[in-house]
Amino acid sequence: MKIAILDRDGTINALGDEPFIASPDDWTPVPGALAAIARLNHGGWRVVIATNQPGLGRGLFDVAALNAIHGGMHRQLAAMGGRIDAVFYCPHAPDEACHCRKPATGLFEQICERYGVDAHEVCVVGSCIAHLQAGAAFGAPLHLVCTGAAAGLDPAAALPPEWPPGTRAHASLAAFAEELLAHDSALPAPPPLP
Secondary structure (H helix, E strand, O other), rough: OOOEOOOEEOOEEEOOOOOOOOEEEEEEEEEOOHHHHHHHOOOOOOEEEEOOOOOHHHHOOHHHHHHHHHHHHHHHHHOOOOOOOOOEEEOOOHHHHOOOOOOHHHHHHHHHHHHHHHHHHHEEEEHHHHHHHHHHHHHOOOEEOOHHOOOOOOOHHHOOOOOOOOOOEOOOOHHHHHHHHHHHHOOOOOOOOO
């Protein structure tokens, strides 16, 4: 099973002046992100989101608002022929010391347990350093997309030292999907079943 674990804010949806969104009206896709997810799906990849949502823990929005945001995201993606298999989120504020808030690995552990895969069988993709730090601690391959919080980074240049070693940088989610699917198509076909 091929699974890409994506961060949400800055990777799939654009952010305005705030570091989070609190209502469906705030949700706007990063250009090309939804088409990239649809391409991954059509290439045999399951896409799962792992996202910190501290606004829940701080009381800035409720679960109904979060579900409405994700409902709109799912509808827009379905209109493009794509899907997100599941959304895993941490509802805790940063001071709650939970195991699921990235850069802790709890969300990734939950995802791998649900799908019956190991860390090396997933791709961790995001624009947020905490998402990639969690992926590194979990032992998964890391892919940075230079959108959102990482928009100022050049994917062709060396990453600053605070980014986990071995992280591969891509200009966008679309560029990541293109490279991943090109790699998949270059792999030899499995032998036919007897």
